[in-house]
Amino acid sequence: MVSSDLTIPEWTAGERSFDPESAAWVQGLVASGPAHDETVVRLHELLLRVARSEVRRRQGQLRIAGPELDDLAHQAAADAVVGVMAKIAQFRGESQFTTWACKFAIFEVSTKIGRHFWQKPTVSMDNEDWDRLPDRFGLDPARIAEWRDVVVALRQAIDDELTEHQRRIFVAIVLDGTPLDSLVIELGTSRNAIYKTLFDARRKLRVSLVTNGYLDDNAVRQT
Amino acid sequence: MSSWGSLERFLVTDPLDAGCAKTFDLLDRYVERELAHRDAAAQFPGIAAHLSRCNPCVQDFEGLLAAIAAGPGSVRREKI
Numbered sequence: 001m002v003s004s005d006l007t008i009p010e011w012t013a014g015e016r017s018f019d020p021e022s023a024a025w026v027q028g029l030v031a032s033g034p035a036h037d038e039t040v041v042r043l044h045e046l047l048l049r050v051a052r053s054e055v056r057r058r059q060g061q062l063r064i065a066g067p068e069l070d071d072l073a074h075q076a077a078a079d080a081v082v083g084v085m086a087k088i089a090q091f092r093g094e095s096q097f098t099t100w101a102c103k104f105a106i107f108e109v110s111t112k113i114g115r116h117f118w119q120k121p122t123v124s125m126d127n128e129d130w131d132r133l134p135d136r137f138g139l140d141p142a143r144i145a146e147w148r149d150v151v152v153a154l155r156q157a158i159d160d161e162l163t164e165h166q167r168r169i170f171v172a173i174v175l176d177g178t179p180l181d182s183l184v185i186e187l188g189t190s191r192n193a194i195y196k197t198l199f200d201a202r203r204k205l206r207v208s209l210v211t212n213g214y215l216d217d218n219a220v221r222q223t
Numbered sequence: 224m225s226s227w228g229s230l231e232r233f234l235v236t237d238p239l240d241a242g243c244a245k246t247f248d249l250l251d252r253y254v255e256r257e258l259a260h261r262d263a264a265a266q267f268p269g270i271a272a273h274l275s276r277c278n279p280c281v282q283d284f285e286g287l288l289a290a291i292a293a294g295p296g297s298v299r300r301e302k303i
Contacts, residue, residue, distance in 0.1 A: 206234035
């Protein structure tokens with residue numbers, strides 16, 4: 001039975017060693033019967049509280065409020081509990097259990113917000129309006145004589161250097177301003193995969209602009 | 224700085240950049256280190272490099288930091 005005054009000097013599972021609070025959480029979650037059920041309920045309460053706080057913090061990014069916002073928090077908390085249970089064997093006690101578990105709630109809120117934007121996009125995806133490119137980088141129209149050649153070279157490098165997939169990601173994120181987490185939903189992939197694709201595209205484009213004399217390969221750290 | 228400085232900054236890639244997956248794996252340790260010692264960037268340079276460029280992961284970092292920093296009455300009091 002797990003109780004609030006449970007005292008566990010140190011608890012280990014295999015190579016893992018936890019602080020007493022974290023040990024109590026893990027013991028409860030890996031237990032069976034009422035102890036397990038009680039701990040799962042408390043975990044859900046914790047993650048729901050965090051998810052609600054997070055959706056309030058990010059409310060300015062959303063066009064929803066009230067019950068719909070709270071529903072998003074409930075969905076995030078429920079999926080976060082599933083995520084924690086699925087990954088509990090990977091918790092190694094390198095942080096407090098609550099910190100480790102709460103990151104799942106935060107991540108699920110991001111995922112739900114991404115899904116929200118995907119369902120109600122502000123711009124159509126894959127819309128290649130290249131006239132928007134200078135504005136996306138905040139280039140001053142009054143100084144077009146200074147940056148026109150660079151932008152033309154960038155546009156050429158996008159055509160010449162990027163793969164079709166890299167180009168699609170570039171267009172969606174840079175040109176259309178699609179949130180990365182929405183693109184994850186759209187393409188059924190991971191945040192890491194999208195980021196890596198754009199990372200490689202950025203590197204290719206910079207190499208091209210440096211090679212052709214539009215950018216200096218100076219003190220900036222570069223792969 | 225040239226008039227296309229923002230474009231230059233966008234194109235710069237950092238070889239230390241840990242990526243989103245590794246950042247998620249270490250985010251709890253990064254946040255606790257930051258709250259305890261204010262030197263998470265020095266301890267986890269690859270995560271810091273990533274957070275300087277990835278807005279979704281920055282959002283997660285700021286959210287987790289806020290949740291854990293809330294302290295008594297919020298997450299840290301959560302014991303069983």
